[in-house]
Amino acid sequence: MIRLRQLEAFRAVMLTGGVTQAAHMLHISQPAVSKLISSLEQTMGIPLFERRQGRLHPTHEAEFLIGEIDRAIASLEHIAQLTEDIRNQKAGHLRIACLPGFATSLMPEVVAGFLADREKVTMSIQTRSSARVREWIAAQQYDIGVADEFEGHRAVIHESVNIRTVCALSPQHPLAAQKVIRPEDLSGMPMIIQDRGNRFYHLVKQAFDDAGAILVPRVEVRQFATACILAKKGVGAAIVSSIDAAEYAGRGLITRPFEPSLPFRLDLLYPKYHPRSLLLQEFIKYFRESLQPFTLS
Amino acid sequence: MIRLRQLEAFRAVMLTGGVTQAAHMLHISQPAVSKLISSLEQTMGIPLFERRQGRLHPTHEAEFLIGEIDRAIASLEHIAQLTEDIRNQKAGHLRIACLPGFATSLMPEVVAGFLADREKVTMSIQTRSSARVREWIAAQQYDIGVADEFEGHRAVIHESVNIRTVCALSPQHPLAAQKVIRPEDLSGMPMIIQDRGNRFYHLVKQAFDDAGAILVPRVEVRQFATACILAKKGVGAAIVSSIDAAEYAGRGLITRPFEPSLPFRLDLLYPKYHPRSLLLQEFIKYFRESLQPFTLS
DNA sequence: AGACATCCATAACATAAAGTTATGGAGTTA
DNA sequence: TAACTCCATAACTTTATGTTATGGATGTCT
Known part of the structure; x- marks a missing residue:
């Protein structure tokens, strides 16, 4: 069986050009590398180096293999890198x-x-x-x-x-000057409301009923963003989530706290x-x- | 340090869905896989499986890593395949x-x-x-x-x-009927020869001189292939390597043994x-x- | 030529990795 | 509840991987 360690040793020898330097590169002893290389040649059944004049000379086969081996080892090292990143949530x-x-x-x-x-x-x-x-x-x-x-x-x-909700108004709205908006302030005024049947609509309706105020739906919408745009254009007031309101605030939309506070x-x-x-x-x-x-x- | 064996065990568990089957797949015992997995989690510092109801359930991280690991192991297996091919000179x-x-x-x-x-x-x-x-x-x-x-x-x-050389002629050449061609047969006839200075040219010249024949160069060429084409067109006779002659023989070029035999x-x-x-x-x-x-x- | 350094291989031994069998707890199924 | 499946742990064996010590071959520098 080809062992990973053998391939690492082989790669180090190919890179450094010698067993001794390869051993330094891998921080192990020279005989360890010697053994890994010869066992690799053994298991592969292919001579990878020629021993001439006390030196190693890579064979043609070695040069052919090194590319693939390099790639394989790199991809393993990539895994180590990846786990590191995962640990650091990167x-x-x-x-x-x-x-x-x-x-x-x-x-x-x-x-x-x-x-x-x-x-x-x-x-x-x-x-x-x-x-x-x-x-x-x-x-x-x-x-x-x-x-x-x-x-x-x-x-x-x-x-x-x-989520906190607020009242959205156009700057021209009669209530624009008020610090806080209540249902009774909006009584009888045209409003942009959520689809009927929607849970939040019922919250608003309840708040109006409790205050004895009259809710006048002018436009029914699904999304708070749409309600904001309509309110900005002066179509009516709207009770919207503070998130959507924040998107349009400062871009021509007035937002005011609404009381009682209705949670979305x-x-x-x-x-x-x-x-x-x-x-x-x-x-x-x-x-x-x-x-x-x-x-x- | 992440060990290759740990990754193989991990891959096997992800593939088979359980430690026991993974052990079968790798032809090792179940506790061996158990240990490899837990040591891998240890060294990675990442939980790879959740133990719930006596089963292993891969974590999000495990599913994220398996792709890379699969690739790395595959590239290692490719090396084994490659060495096999090299051994068989494939x-x-x-x-x-x-x-x-x-x-x-x-x-x-x-x-x-x-x-x-x-x-x-x-x-x-x-x-x-x-x-x-x-x-x-x-x-x-x-x-x-x-x-x-x-x-x-x-x-x-x-x-x-x-390399054996032969005499190349067009079918219309006066010597086309002869079985064997000698220098004296070609004496005074136009010939296609190799560049003067070329070693083979001197061989031909020597043969003519030895036979007391007169060499009449008509065209000087570098390549036997060119000489063959010219000979085929009837420009003259040529002494060419049997390799090139074989290319054109049967396609309108006549080849005859030349004596004395001149080695190219x-x-x-x-x-x-x-x-x-x-x-x-x-x-x-x-x-x-x-x-x-x-x-x- | 002789002294010296460099490079690699081998031998003998130590340690860590990877595998084994035996056992038991937790959960599922009949 | 008994039988079964699945996984984890413990104790132990084998194999990989490493170490130091040593020596032969080659190249280099007086």
Whole structure:
């Protein structure tokens, strides 16, 4: 059987031109190299060197083989390098599934920030509906999923994050001057709301009802980003997640605290039966930290 | 230090899905694999499997690494394959330097025949003047050289081969009916001859002089192949090597034995201080056998 | 020529890697 | 609960890989 050590010795001799120097290169004794070389010739059944005048001269076969051997050894050394990188979380691959709304706001920034000092890390980001995200996580197709309206799944663990929401207005809106916006302020005013049936819509509706205010839906949208743009154009006021609001704030959109504070619940999903890599743990930590400024309490 | 054996065990477990099957695959005992895996995890500093419910489940890192490891092991196995091929002279590389005249006649056929049942053998053929061939062989740039007019060199060993020469005529030539051609038959007839100064030219001249015949040079050429074409066209008779003559015989060129028989000396050159590979030895044998039909005595 | 250094091979021995059998715990299945 | 599968650990053997000591062959420098 050809041993790796024999090939390393062979390579060292070819590189240095002699057994003695090769031994120095490998930090072992000269007889050790001598033996490795002769045992390699033995097992290969091919003379690799000619012993002439007390020196080694590589045969044609040796010169033919060295290229392949060099490549093989290099690829083994590459593995050592790779494990080093993995240990330092400098290499690896993450698969993320997230909501369309999220994929265009916070996620790119988080991913970009995370990859900045992790050159060899690769990622795939898929945008899917909450239901799809849930299924794909359960099937272990992705390492982390971001969903809303999560209702639980046998093979999925989740943690919820309550995102702070704010009222978004155009600068021309009558309430633009107010520090804080309440349902009664918005009573009877046209508003951009989430799809009816959406859980967050019901939260808003409840808040209005509790305050005895009248909710006037003008436009129904799916994504907070759309709501922000419409609000900016003066179509109406909107209660949106602070994440999306931050995207458009300072670009012609006014945001004001909304009271009572309504949490927009976001769920982070993980496959239950798939061990978390060090890199994934790092990413989760980084992601949660990035969410921090937008969370409630 | 990461050991090759550990990687092999790891690969086997990833392939088979379990320690026990991996042990079968490697023809070793189950505890051996167990130990290799855990020592690999130890040295890498990365958990590669999760032990859950008495089974091994590969971690994300394991799945990330297996690709590279697979590649590395494959390239090592390739080396074993390669040495096998070299032992059977099925692989290797030969570098040939030869005369232009030779490179277009016998050499391509010899090379093609030699390569026919040696799929993985590669060759490079360079055509150079005799003087260049000599220098390149001395510099160990080539494994075998074919030259004429070789005068010796410190770092070159050579063996001479005497090639039979024949008289080439067009079918319309007055001597076409003769079985054997002698100098006196050609006396006063236009002939195609080698460059004056060439050693073979002097041989021909000497033969004519000895027979008291008059040599009438019509065209001087360097290569026998050119002489053959000219002779075929009826420009004159030519004394050419039987190798080149064979190329054109049956394609409108008549060849007749020439007496006295004039040897065209060809030299096979080898670098003196470079060991001959098994493949080279095979090639030399094959080459000399191919020359056999054309040699004198 | 003789002294000296260089280079490689061999012998005798030490240590680490890689394999063995024996055994047992945890989980699955009948 | 008994039988079975799967993996880990312990104790031990064999093989690889290394060591130091030694010597022969070659080249170099007086």
